[in-house]
Amino acid sequence: MDFLEAVKYQKKVRKILILGSGAVGKTSLTKVIKTQTPLKELDEDCHYKRTLFVEIDQFKTVDATGTFQVVDLAGQLNLPIHGTRDTTRFVFNAVDLICYVFATDNTQSLIDLNEWVSLVRNYYKEKQMKEPPSILIKNKIDLESSIDDSLLELLKMDLKAYFEVSCYNGVGIDKLKQWFDVFFHECNSAFEEANYNGHKKN
Amino acid sequence: MGIKRTEINSQVSIQCKLCGAEITFDVNNKASFLSKTEHQSFFGTTLVTYRIQHIVNDEIHLNAILLDEQNLFRGYIDAYKMPALQKEDEMDYIDFSNFLLLENEIAPLPGNEVFSNFFVVNLKGWILEAIKTSSLKTRTFLQNIFKKFVESKKIYENIPQPLNVAIADLECFLWTEGKTFIVLSSHKQSLEFLNKTMNQLVKGIEDNTLIPKKRIFAFLVTLLLETDLAEKRPDIILRLLTDDLFYSKIMIRYPDRLKEIIPKVIERFPVPKKVLEELLLGKATLISMLESQPDLIKRSRALIEALDFINRRKLLV
Numbered sequence: 001m002d003f004l005e006a007v008k009y010q011k012k013v014r015k016i017l018i019l020g021s022g023a024v025g026k027t028s029l030t031k032v033i034k035t036q037t038p039l040k041e042l043d044e045d046c047h048y049k050r051t052l053f054v055e056i057d058q059f060k061t062v063d064a065t066g067t068f069q070v071v072d073l074a075g076q077l078n079l080p081i082h083g084t085r086d087t088t089r090f091v092f093n094a095v096d097l098i099c100y101v102f103a104t105d106n107t108q109s110l111i112d113l114n115e116w117v118s119l120v121r122n123y124y125k126e127k128q129m130k131e132p133p134s135i136l137i138k139n140k141i142d143l144e145s146s147i148d149d150s151l152l153e154l155l156k157m158d159l160k161a162y163f164e165v166s167c168y169n170g171v172g173i174d175k176l177k178q179w180f181d182v183f184f185h186e187c188n189s190a191f192e193e194a195n196y197n198g199h200k201k202n
Numbered sequence: 203m204g205i206k207r208t209e210i211n212s213q214v215s216i217q218c219k220l221c222g223a224e225i226t227f228d229v230n231n232k233a234s235f236l237s238k239t240e241h242q243s244f245f246g247t248t249l250v251t252y253r254i255q256h257i258v259n260d261e262i263h264l265n266a267i268l269l270d271e272q273n274l275f276r277g278y279i280d281a282y283k284m285p286a287l288q289k290e291d292e293m294d295y296i297d298f299s300n301f302l303l304l305e306n307e308i309a310p311l312p313g314n315e316v317f318s319n320f321f322v323v324n325l326k327g328w329i330l331e332a333i334k335t336s337s338l339k340t341r342t343f344l345q346n347i348f349k350k351f352v353e354s355k356k357i358y359e360n361i362p363q364p365l366n367v368a369i370a371d372l373e374c375f376l377w378t379e380g381k382t383f384i385v386l387s388s389h390k391q392s393l394e395f396l397n398k399t400m401n402q403l404v405k406g407i408e409d410n411t412l413i414p415k416k417r418i419f420a421f422l423v424t425l426l427l428e429t430d431l432a433e434k435r436p437d438i439i440l441r442l443l444t445d446d447l448f449y450s451k452i453m454i455r456y457p458d459r460l461k462e463i464i465p466k467v468i469e470r471f472p473v474p475k476k477v478l479e480e481l482l483l484g485k486a487t488l489i490s491m492l493e494s495q496p497d498l499i500k501r502s503r504a505l506i507e508a509l510d511f512i513n514r515r516k517l518l519v
Contacts, residue, residue, distance in 0.1 A: 107268055107277040114244045146219070146278040148268075154245040 004094045009191045012066040014184055015094055017132075019116045020101035021109040022075030025139040027051050028167040029101060030070045033177055034059040038170030051075070054083045054091070062177060066184045071095075077115065084119055092123050096187055097160075098134040104164075105143040110151060117155075133160040137176070142166040214273050218256060219281035220263045225256045226359045229273055232405075233378060234360050236264070247271060251279050296348050298341040302328045305416045310334040311423060318372065318387045319343070320423065322407060322414050325381040332419035335387075347374060347385055363401060364393060377401060382408040396426065399436040403443070411444055418443050421493060428499045438503055447509060448488040453519040454512070457483060463517065471508040473501055478508065 008014060018026045027049070028039055034057065035042065055072040071091060073083040083091045100116060102109040113136075124131040136155055141164045156162050161179060165172035215226040227234040229252070236253040248271040255264045266279035301323075310331040313319065320333035323344060331340060350367040364375040364386075372387040377400040384404045386393065393400075403422075406412030422443060426432050431439050442448060454460055464478055477498065480486050488505060492498050498505070512518060 107279045110277075111241055111244055111249060111268070114241075117245075146281075148276045151244070151247075151268075151276050154247055 005191055008094065008096070009188060012188075014066065014068050014096040014187055016068050016070045016097045016099055016180075017091065017095045018070060018072045018099045018101060019120070020075055021103075021106070021112040022050065024075065024101045024103040024106065024109045025167045026072050026075065026099075026101050027055055029099075029137065029139060029165070030055075030057045030059065030072060032167045032170065032173055033180075036173075036177075038166075038173070039168045041170075053079075053081065054087070061181045061184050063181070066181075066188075068180060068184070077119075084123075088123065092120075092127075092129075095132045097183060098132050099137055100134060100155075101137045101139055103140045103143075104138055104145045104147065105140055107147050110147055113155065135159055135161045135163065135179075138162075138164045139167055141171060142168050212273070214252075214269060214275070216254075216265070216267055216275050218258075218263050219265055219278045220283060221258055223256065223258065223263075225254055225265065227252070227254050228360050229269070231360055231363075232380065249276060295352075296325060296345075298329070298344050298348075300327070301341065301344075303340075304328050304330045304414060308416045310416070311420055312336070314423070314427060316388055316390060316427060317423065318389060319374075319385070320387075320419070321383075321385045322419070323383040323385060324407070324414070325383075328414070330414045330416065330419065332416060333423060343369060343372075344385065346370075347376060347383075350374075351376060351378070351383075364397065375400075377404045379404040379408040395433040399426070399432040399439050402436055402440045406440060406444065412440075421489065424492075424496065424499055425502065428496065429502060431503065435503060438506060441506065442489070442492075442502060447513065448506075451484040451487055452481065452509075453484040454482040455517050455519050463512070467508050467511060470511065471504045473504050473508050474498075477505070481505075481509070482512070 018029065020026055031042075032038060051072060051074045053074055057070045057072065058067050059070065060067055071083075073091065076082075077084070098120060100113050102113055117134075120134075121131060136152070136159050138152075152162070160183075163172055163176045163179070165176055167173070212228050212230045213226060214229060215224050217223070218225055229235075229238075229250075232238075234254075236255055238253075239251040241249045241251065250269050250271075251266055252269060253264060253266045255262050257263075262284045263281070264284060265281045268276040268279055270276050311320075311333045313333060313335050317333050318335050319338060320331075321340065321344065322330040322332065329340060329344065334340065346369045347367065350369070351361070351365065354361050354365055354367075361378065364377050367374050367376065369387075373389075373391065375386045375388065375393050375396075377384045377397075379401075382404050384400055384407075386396075386400075403412060407414055412418070422439070425439055425442065454463065456463070460479065460482060464475055464482075467473070467478060468475055477491060477495075481488060481491065486494075488509065492502060492505075
């Protein structure tokens with residue numbers, strides 16, 4: 001793992017795992033951050049395109065010095081094969097940040113996060129690995145909300161940050177991107193500090 | 203977001219997501235909502251989805267809403283419209299003429315000092331006449347009861363249990379659960395003391411845990427008339443009507459030690475020695491003994507507790 005951390009540091013790459021129910025906008029989120037263009041301004045149509053198994057994408061930090069590798073999984077956990085069951089090492093290992101996504105107009109997608117969080121926690125606990133930090137993203141805030149905000153408070157306690165965005169009109173995306181940049185540098189600083197302390201001990 | 207609690211724990215009022223109208227339902231009354239789905243713990247809170255509906259003009263508005271463990275509104279899962287069903291489908295009119303009279307070969311009990319009529323009706327198509335005044339036209343009577351029920355559905359958010367209506371010169375009481383109805387007519391003005399028991403029974407029939415048989419209901423009538431269990435221990439009534447232990451012949455595992463066991467049991471529970479002996483030697487079932495010896499009915503509770511006491515010690519075969 002230390003080796004992987006060193007490689008990520010040298011190559012200036014950080015790994016993000018995006019999880020959440022189907023059709024909440026996980027793939028769109030990466031696309032909008034990467035292109036810096038809201039969906040409504042993209043030339044493509046905005047219809048739902050289902051991620052069948054896994055999509056791997058990447059986007060640069062604002063200063064273009066670093067890269068986030070994004071692992072985006074299918075939102076339907078009941079598929080015959082699923083990344084969280086069939087390619088666990090590829091999905092969960094060396095993850096720097098987990099983004100849980102749900103949609104404003106879909107209360108069920110918020111409830112489903114309970115299952116996603118349990119799945120993640122069980123994996124890292126079973127493998128005796130440190131669970132990466134996580135953030136919560138409420139997408140589709142351009143739509144009418146059907147969720148009582150008090151439910152979110154139950155989740156927020158264990159989270160590093162919480163964002164409200166709309167991939168459709170781009171609201172909140174800049175703030176999220178800025179946070180990713182800060183997080184990228186935090187990861188590097190943490191690695192440098194750990195390395196420095198390690199050398200000092202030696 | 204449209205949250206208002208009218209009563210702690212059970213009455214919940216929410217706004218229809220489609221039209222904004224207030225919809226009230228009772229989480230303890232299955233008839234007031236369409237379905238209920240319990241979710242696993244959501245980060246320390248238990249959430250339950252209730253599907254509820256109300257009718258607006260020619261439309262049914264269906265809302266799936268999320269409540270927490272304190273029945274507080276936590277969000278809408280879904281909301282959609284459907285065209286309202288035809289009146290007949292909506293059960294505004296039921297034709298009882300084709301309903302099957304269960305165990306028609308066994309005559310119903312005649313009226314007594316408390317009940318003049320006692321029917322169990324299931325809208326799937328059957329009627330059980332437990333007590334009947336000889337001159338009563340059952341189906342016509344039920345047709346009229348049902349008209350009152352439909353009328354009440356229109357004016358009440360949740361129909362009172364029991365619904366008290368007057369048909370001709372009869373004071374009638376109606377308990378409902380899903381498609382099951384218990385209809386009583388009584389010489390008494392109030393049957394409040396029966397409420398818990400009847401609510402359990404109507405649920406039991408609806409859930410198929412209680413079999414609609416005349417023998418069972420005849421026994422029930424005796425229990426209601428001869429004991430105060432309906433008011434004080436409705437759970438015992440339900441057990442007496444449903445527990446296989448009381449309808450089967452049982453046998454003590456160690457008949458040769460019966461002489462030592464019986465005194466220890468009757469020391470704790472006031473039951474006649476001879477009755478207990480016959481029961482434990484499999485000579486008769488508890489129910490048949492209660493039916494044949496009406497004096498024993500008042501000791502139903504003690505007999506049940508004695509049998510439970512023995513059964514818990516694994517002394518029955």
